[in-house]
Amino acid sequence: MKPGETVLSVKNLKKKIRSKWIIKGVSFDVGAGEVFGFLGPNGAGKTTTIRMLVNLIRPTEGSIEICGIPLQDRPFEALRQIGCIVENPELYPYLTGWENLEHFARMIPGVTEARIREVVVIVGMEQRIRDKVKTYSLGMRQRLGIAQALLGSPKLLILDEPTNGLDPQGIKEMREFIRKLAEEGLSVFVSSHLLSEIQLMCDRVAIISHGEVIAVGEVKDLIEKNISTVMWHTAPRETALKVIGAFPGVQLAEERETVQAEELKGTEAEQGIRTEMGTGDIPALSRALQDHQVSLYEVSIKHPTLEELFLRLTEGERIE
Numbered sequence: 001m002k003p004g005e006t007v008l009s010v011k012n013l014k015k016k017i018r019s020k021w022i023i024k025g026v027s028f029d030v031g032a033g034e035v036f037g038f039l040g041p042n043g044a045g046k047t048t049t050i051r052m053l054v055n056l057i058r059p060t061e062g063s064i065e066i067c068g069i070p071l072q073d074r075p076f077e078a079l080r081q082i083g084c085i086v087e088n089p090e091l092y093p094y095l096t097g098w099e100n101l102e103h104f105a106r107m108i109p110g111v112t113e114a115r116i117r118e119v120v121v122i123v124g125m126e127q128r129i130r131d132k133v134k135t136y137s138l139g140m141r142q143r144l145g146i147a148q149a150l151l152g153s154p155k156l157l158i159l160d161e162p163t164n165g166l167d168p169q170g171i172k173e174m175r176e177f178i179r180k181l182a183e184e185g186l187s188v189f190v191s192s193h194l195l196s197e198i199q200l201m202c203d204r205v206a207i208i209s210h211g212e213v214i215a216v217g218e219v220k221d222l223i224e225k226n227i228s229t230v231m232w233h234t235a236p237r238e239t240a241l242k243v244i245g246a247f248p249g250v251q252l253a254e255e256r257e258t259v260q261a262e263e264l265k266g267t268e269a270e271q272g273i274r275t276e277m278g279t280g281d282i283p284a285l286s287r288a289l290q291d292h293q294v295s296l297y298e299v300s301i302k303h304p305t306l307e308e309l310f311l312r313l314t315e316g317e318r319i320e
Helices: 046-053 075-079 097-105 113-122 138-150 168-183 195-201 219-225 237-246 279-291 306-313
Strands: 006-017 020-031 035-039 061-066 082-085 156-160 187-191 204-209 212-218 228-235 273-277 295-302
Touching: 006 046, 006 187, 020 046, 020 061, 020 187, 020 204, 035 046, 035 168, 035 195, 046 156, 046 187, 061 075, 082 138, 097 113, 097 138, 113 138, 138 156, 138 168, 168 187, 168 195, 195 306, 204 219, 204 306, 212 219, 212 306, 219 306, 228 237, 228 279, 237 273, 237 279, 273 279, 279 295
Parallel strands: 020 212, 035 187, 035 204, 082 156, 156 187
Antiparallel strands: 006 020, 006 061, 204 212, 228 273, 228 295
């Protein structure tokens, strides 16, 4: 697939179980060479959506296309483009890593011994592939599971909680490994409850809540377009409070910070005025302060983290 081409296209996906709509209309696209994060609180429909993507359950409405192939109409052809690990990889602990890969390769037409050697190199397991899986660390088992998922040369890799149970070093290595796969042209669809990792790992994310996608886009854009904390250091402070408090779309916060700049020490500008607002309104509010003869010493912006944005959008629901 060429950069910019769509590998996975999900349109108005819905799932009804008995009389209850579990998925109410999920839509998103995943591009070639992209790491796409999928976030959702417990019960939001994340796992149900993933099961539909790999044809374990059928949608009630909507469509899924993989490399332009409709999953519902041509499932075998479409699923050949996908490698997937849902939860933990299923491996035979009494066999070596190589024997596990040979076993799974027999189930996939056209997988040669050369391809097995190739995926072993891709996941960086050349030194341990002949050891029994029961001697592997959790991180090594995850890598072997990914090697298994890559045997059929998929265009899309779906990973459900790939860092689950890993220590900090293992999480860092997995993050770097996933980024490396994407740089080599593979599209990676990854769900995780570690929001800080998703922020570091993914190009774009979709946030699902109550069976609906409530936000989708680049992590940076989602964060910057949402409400940020902006601290204003001004004098006279009382006038600034009146101007800021009356400005549309700006909410005053109660907490105060102190400017570190030594030249402002001892002045009323020490006491910053904390606001929550869109950063696009900063120039207009700055002009309004100047029009009221308010001296502006410093404006500092703190964008929300992905975790803060997630909690705001999902109203504090628990994440899976």
